[in-house]
Amino acid sequence: MHIYAFGSVCRGELDRGSDVDLLACVDSSSDALNPDKFSVYTKDRMREVWIRGNPFAWHLHLESKLIYSSDGVDFISALGKPARYSSFDVDSKRFKELFHVSMRSLSLAGNSQVFHLSCIFLALRNIATCYSVAVGSPVFSRYSPLRVTPSLEIDPDVFSVLMRSRLLSTRGYGEVVSEKEIGLCIESLADVDDWMERLTMGGLK
Known part of the structure; x- marks a missing residue:
């Protein structure tokens, strides 16, 4: 078994709204690991992720830190460099669809508006992260929409509300979002x- 930390704790972006992301690479599925605390991947699945050049593979390759190895080997390091990411068109289409569905749902009255704002934040963060990997300048931060080129030009207060909505929906943490x-x-x-x-139609050309 090989256990890694990744995410904000490895980027130095840890704050009160952060969690600690932990990955366990195992030979086969294990009931000993709590899936609420670990992202659990078999080693075969990790190799597949590497072959596809998935942004998660690049994230782990560039930012993960080994914190436990049962055999003294750094499994992720031994995988080498992931393949080139080539699925941006497909992935971005999925995230744009999530954005548009959430945008339409947000305009309807109801008590799930914060959830829809959370989905909007997820869509724009993921599309920015995937874009950054596709152009060879990976950004895995929650601020990735503001750090890619072209960047998202948005009122900082609005971006903060979107990010707060994500934390409220996924972790129950943060200040309530007002009408x-x-x-x-x-x-x-x-x-x-x-x-x-602009990102999806002209950014990669």
Whole structure:
């Protein structure tokens, strides 16, 4: 078994809203590991991820830290460099669909608006991260939409609300999002949509 830390704790971006991401690479599935605390991958699955050049493979290759090895070997390091990521068109289409579904749902009255804002944040963060890997300048931070080129030009307060919504939905942590803040986000979504189109239609050319 090989256990790694990855994510914000390895990037030096740890704050009160962060968790500690842990990956366990195992020979076969194990009931001994709590899936709520570990991302559990068999070694065969990890090799497949490497062959596909998945952004997660690049994330682990560039930022993970070995914290336990049962045999003294660094399994991820031994995998070498992942293959080139070539699925941006397919992946970005999926994230744009999530964005558009969430945007439409957000405009409807209801008590799930924070969840839809969370999905919007997930879509724009993932599309930015995938884009960054595709162009050879990987950014795995939660701030990736602001750090790619072209960057997302958005009111910092709106970006903060989107990020807070993600933390509230996934971890139950953070300040409650107000109706006024939801309204500000809705007003900014057309600009977010335009940015996504620029990334996917012309960014890689």
